[in-house]
Amino acid sequence: MAAASNFYSIVAGVGAGTGRSVAIKFAQTYPVALLARNPANYESIVKEINAAGGKAIGISTDVSSESSMKNAFAEIQKEFKGKNLAAAVYNVGGKFVRKPFLELSLEEYEAGYEANGKGFFLFAQAVLPGLLSSVPTSPHPPSLIITGATASLRGGANMSSFASGKFALRATGQSLAREFGPQGVHVAHAIIDGVIDIPRTKDWPVNGGVEGGKISADAIADSYWYLHTQPRSHFTQELDVRPYVEKF
Amino acid sequence: MAAASNFYSIVAGVGAGTGRSVAIKFAQTYPVALLARNPANYESIVKEINAAGGKAIGISTDVSSESSMKNAFAEIQKEFKGKNLAAAVYNVGGKFVRKPFLELSLEEYEAGYEANGKGFFLFAQAVLPGLLSSVPTSPHPPSLIITGATASLRGGANMSSFASGKFALRATGQSLAREFGPQGVHVAHAIIDGVIDIPRTKDWPVNGGVEGGKISADAIADSYWYLHTQPRSHFTQELDVRPYVEKF
Amino acid sequence: MAAASNFYSIVAGVGAGTGRSVAIKFAQTYPVALLARNPANYESIVKEINAAGGKAIGISTDVSSESSMKNAFAEIQKEFKGKNLAAAVYNVGGKFVRKPFLELSLEEYEAGYEANGKGFFLFAQAVLPGLLSSVPTSPHPPSLIITGATASLRGGANMSSFASGKFALRATGQSLAREFGPQGVHVAHAIIDGVIDIPRTKDWPVNGGVEGGKISADAIADSYWYLHTQPRSHFTQELDVRPYVEKF
Amino acid sequence: MAAASNFYSIVAGVGAGTGRSVAIKFAQTYPVALLARNPANYESIVKEINAAGGKAIGISTDVSSESSMKNAFAEIQKEFKGKNLAAAVYNVGGKFVRKPFLELSLEEYEAGYEANGKGFFLFAQAVLPGLLSSVPTSPHPPSLIITGATASLRGGANMSSFASGKFALRATGQSLAREFGPQGVHVAHAIIDGVIDIPRTKDWPVNGGVEGGKISADAIADSYWYLHTQPRSHFTQELDVRPYVEKF
Numbered sequence: 001m002a003a004a005s006n007f008y009s010i011v012a013g014v015g016a017g018t019g020r021s022v023a024i025k026f027a028q029t030y031p032v033a034l035l036a037r038n039p040a041n042y043e044s045i046v047k048e049i050n051a052a053g054g055k056a057i058g059i060s061t062d063v064s065s066e067s068s069m070k071n072a073f074a075e076i077q078k079e080f081k082g083k084n085l086a087a088a089v090y091n092v093g094g095k096f097v098r099k100p101f102l103e104l105s106l107e108e109y110e111a112g113y114e115a116n117g118k119g120f121f122l123f124a125q126a127v128l129p130g131l132l133s134s135v136p137t138s139p140h141p142p143s144l145i146i147t148g149a150t151a152s153l154r155g156g157a158n159m160s161s162f163a164s165g166k167f168a169l170r171a172t173g174q175s176l177a178r179e180f181g182p183q184g185v186h187v188a189h190a191i192i193d194g195v196i197d198i199p200r201t202k203d204w205p206v207n208g209g210v211e212g213g214k215i216s217a218d219a220i221a222d223s224y225w226y227l228h229t230q231p232r233s234h235f236t237q238e239l240d241v242r243p244y245v246e247k248f
Numbered sequence: 249m250a251a252a253s254n255f256y257s258i259v260a261g262v263g264a265g266t267g268r269s270v271a272i273k274f275a276q277t278y279p280v281a282l283l284a285r286n287p288a289n290y291e292s293i294v295k296e297i298n299a300a301g302g303k304a305i306g307i308s309t310d311v312s313s314e315s316s317m318k319n320a321f322a323e324i325q326k327e328f329k330g331k332n333l334a335a336a337v338y339n340v341g342g343k344f345v346r347k348p349f350l351e352l353s354l355e356e357y358e359a360g361y362e363a364n365g366k367g368f369f370l371f372a373q374a375v376l377p378g379l380l381s382s383v384p385t386s387p388h389p390p391s392l393i394i395t396g397a398t399a400s401l402r403g404g405a406n407m408s409s410f411a412s413g414k415f416a417l418r419a420t421g422q423s424l425a426r427e428f429g430p431q432g433v434h435v436a437h438a439i440i441d442g443v444i445d446i447p448r449t450k451d452w453p454v455n456g457g458v459e460g461g462k463i464s465a466d467a468i469a470d471s472y473w474y475l476h477t478q479p480r481s482h483f484t485q486e487l488d489v490r491p492y493v494e495k496f
Numbered sequence: 497m498a499a500a501s502n503f504y505s506i507v508a509g510v511g512a513g514t515g516r517s518v519a520i521k522f523a524q525t526y527p528v529a530l531l532a533r534n535p536a537n538y539e540s541i542v543k544e545i546n547a548a549g550g551k552a553i554g555i556s557t558d559v560s561s562e563s564s565m566k567n568a569f570a571e572i573q574k575e576f577k578g579k580n581l582a583a584a585v586y587n588v589g590g591k592f593v594r595k596p597f598l599e600l601s602l603e604e605y606e607a608g609y610e611a612n613g614k615g616f617f618l619f620a621q622a623v624l625p626g627l628l629s630s631v632p633t634s635p636h637p638p639s640l641i642i643t644g645a646t647a648s649l650r651g652g653a654n655m656s657s658f659a660s661g662k663f664a665l666r667a668t669g670q671s672l673a674r675e676f677g678p679q680g681v682h683v684a685h686a687i688i689d690g691v692i693d694i695p696r697t698k699d700w701p702v703n704g705g706v707e708g709g710k711i712s713a714d715a716i717a718d719s720y721w722y723l724h725t726q727p728r729s730h731f732t733q734e735l736d737v738r739p740y741v742e743k744f
Numbered sequence: 745m746a747a748a749s750n751f752y753s754i755v756a757g758v759g760a761g762t763g764r765s766v767a768i769k770f771a772q773t774y775p776v777a778l779l780a781r782n783p784a785n786y787e788s789i790v791k792e793i794n795a796a797g798g799k800a801i802g803i804s805t806d807v808s809s810e811s812s813m814k815n816a817f818a819e820i821q822k823e824f825k826g827k828n829l830a831a832a833v834y835n836v837g838g839k840f841v842r843k844p845f846l847e848l849s850l851e852e853y854e855a856g857y858e859a860n861g862k863g864f865f866l867f868a869q870a871v872l873p874g875l876l877s878s879v880p881t882s883p884h885p886p887s888l889i890i891t892g893a894t895a896s897l898r899g900g901a902n903m904s905s906f907a908s909g910k911f912a913l914r915a916t917g918q919s920l921a922r923e924f925g926p927q928g929v930h931v932a933h934a935i936i937d938g939v940i941d942i943p944r945t946k947d948w949p950v951n952g953g954v955e956g957g958k959i960s961a962d963a964i965a966d967s968y969w970y971l972h973t974q975p976r977s978h979f980t981q982e983l984d985v986r987p988y989v990e991k992f
């Protein structure tokens with residue numbers, strides 16, 4: 001754990017799965033700010049990191065609210081004054097709605113975009129100036145890493161809410177990769193194609209319940225760290241991950 | 249022109265280009281309702297169709313407003329009482345914003361989604377019940393045809409607003425194709441990859457100004473009609489179109 | 497049927513399905529040369545077209561043999577002396593091998609490429625000079641239309657032979673579209689995603705045996721004719737087709 | 745370097761770039777067999793690895809020749825008797841032909857497939873039994889890693905030879921991923937989208953000659969090692985890599 005780094009990192013969308021593993025992974029090198037709507041989602045992680053000699057703060061944030069995001073980033077700037085931003089991870093799932101199209105309310109349909117379109121826009125605008133200013137000094141290229149899903153590539157029946165949000169997220173991520181890559185910021189998009197192995201999915205009968213049939217959140221964290229440490233002569237924009245037994 | 253059909257059609261997003269050509273094409277077989285925010289965008293087309301012995305109405309509509317859409321479809325239902333819906337075309341471009349990401353306001357970013365995400369959601373929810381009920385009787389499979397763009401497949405630098413909207417539109421279109429295709433409704437998505445040859449683009453120096461270097465709006469209308477007339481044993485979900493000289 | 501046109505067409509890969517329907521469709525406008533390895537595959541079609549007042553010839557050809565192709569095109573040139581080539585369709589399926597990878601012989605693996613890589617190369621080299629020389633005079637842009645499959649986009653388990661051939665075919669088709677499109681030749685690729693409704697598949701339990709659950713070969717022919725008649729300001733490079741009930 | 749491992753690795757397609765870096769990277773953990781047509785391509789690498797305390801052998805091999813491959817694998821089996829295969833990398837570029845389609849000889853067109861279709865088929869059939877038998881014991885999931893290119897996804901003008909080979913390679917790789925993934929073998933495909941920084945490309949004016957404008961071969965080797973060490977609950981099938989300044 002590395003409380004004393006000159007750099008820090010931010011993870012938006014923290015809970016018991018990918019966000020937790022990513023936070024702990026990045027906290028080994030950088031102090032980390034964790035954003036989640038519900039403090040219960042980050043409190044134990046913040047404790048865990050700080051207890052292990054790292055540095056973490058948690059901020060209750062609604063990523064799709066301009067004012068909430070403004071407050072969160074003001075707090076981050078205060079807490080990490082004098083440090084530069086090395087990595088930002090957008091791992092917001094949002095409300096997952098799966099139902100027949102004609103039964104969707106507008107609010108349900110928009111939930112996908114709120115979390116993955118609007119929320120990512122606000123997050124990216126907040127972190128990119130910091131990432132850009134770290135380009136000359138950061139040990140690894142400053143990185144903006146985005147969590148996608150199967151639905152980033154495919155709109156399925158009853159999936160228009162989630163898929164429209166994830167497609168919008170991918171579109172924006174690609175746009176940023178093409179705009180900010182040449183400026184030295186690494187924008188990468190990971191397509192998480194499978195169920196993540198977390199407490200909530202413990203009893204889900206995924207892939208016949210076989211060992212390794214759900215994605216290890218720690219392995220996702222390793223992949224995000226690997227992406228972050230790629231040199232700028234070798235940026236990955238997109239990669240997929242799935243369990244070895246997953247149909248695709 | 250066919251004022252007396254038992255079926256009717258709707259075109260959302262009408263102006264001097266694709267919308268006009270599509271309206272005139274479909275009006276040869278079905279009465280048609282034209283939606284555009286600005287009446288100036290449909291008035292001359294409505295006159296042209298009615299003068300030629302067809303039947304058209306225009307309704308000033310903001311597709312991203314629930315109440316405006318509710319009013320529009322109430323008027324359509326009144327005007328075409330007793331007729332069934334054979335085809336609906338979503339051709340809304342929306343406000344096209346192209347600027348560096350950090351200069352975008354939230355409102356500008358969201359303009360893409362407003363037109364192509366939210367607007368299409370409202371449109372699709374309004375037309376699908378009518379299309380479904382026409383399945384047993386419609387001369388061709390009832391069709392929902394969607395206008396996409398280069399940015400439906402690729403997020404370019406400075407293009408996050410438009411691309412996120414067009415990606416969301418494609419995601420929703422795919423979801424609907426997979427949900428409503430098996431129920432007999434044809435949902436098709438056209439990727440219009442190039443500049444359309446309309447008065448506004450007359451002097452644009454596209455593809456060296458060569459003849460045929462801009463896409464004929466009438467040819468797009470022909471392709472939409474071709475899509476509409478495909479039998480249900482042979483549905484195209486997606487096709488691209490571009491001028492012969494277009495780089496891609 | 498049009499025996500007297502100044503233009504002619506060629507269809508490679510003729511049998512009871514797509515090839516037959518395409519031949520009959522194009523023969524309504526152009527004399528047509530049909531290529532198939534086995535004369536039984538074209539003889540009845542040739543008779544049918546000629547009896548209906550059209551003009552067709554059949555040539556026993558192995559598309560993956562340089563000498564066989566040379567002979568075939570010499571004969572075509574002799575038969576259609578003075579006419580120009582308006583359309584060429586490559587509809588060769590080849591030997592379909594589906595088995596576990598470690599059980600494939602090299603010959604079986606290569607069957608996919610022989611038919612769809614090498615065969616298409618020989619065909620395209622033979623037809624492109626004729627198509628190019630028709631650009632100024634042809635009523636529609638001279639067209640090279642290619643039959644792809646689900647496996648053009650996706651390599652499935654046990655499918656490496658067929659998929660590698662269809663991927664190679666798509667790669668070559670794209671290369672030609674980008675090289676010859678700007679010269680006025682329309683190169684289009686159709687992804688036929690489903691089982692075609694032909695005598696051989698009559699009893700296949702596809703999509704629950706529902707009416708329209710297999711693709712109409714006549715509808716494919718209509719789509720190829722539609723592609724051929726697109727103006728050069730509006731070329732489709734790729735479209736998919738599938739039955740309304742097909743999972744995708 | 746690790747001469748004493750119970751496992752070994754194979755790299756096909758070794759020269760001054762990716763192959764060399766990959767060989768040296770994997771040799772830190774496993775003895776490695778290097779295949780190249782020209783011994784000059786591997787001799788110095790073999791010396792370098794052995795001098796550093798690792799274990800490497802080189803075998804002059806034509807990957808598209810059945811008999812040459814049979815000889816090579818017999819020699820590998822003899823040399824690494826008692827060891828199990830942990831990783832196999834297919835990095836064969838083949839003869840790169842870029843010329844107008846109508847100027848290509850059949851042999852030139854087929855060069856792409858020979859190297860990337862047929863050659864990979866022979867390689868994969870030779871290594872998969874060994875990879876499968878290592879599943880229960882290998883420290884990381886046994887891996888088959890494939891080098892793709894920009895042309896794996898896009899057929900460009902004048903590129904039909906190379907693109908048809910790289911498309912076929914990707915098709916076969918996907919087929920194998922879907923067949924052997926569930927059996928525990930990790931099949932991964934890397935799209936190398938840019939010029940690699942090797943002696944031969946030293947003076948190429950790529951991306952304005954900017955530092956980092958060509959891909960570091962060592963970074964590719966790191967990515968292949970990262971892919972190899974992914975746990976089976978988290979397999980990446982495909983990732984892209986390119987310099988930060990590369991247009992895409």
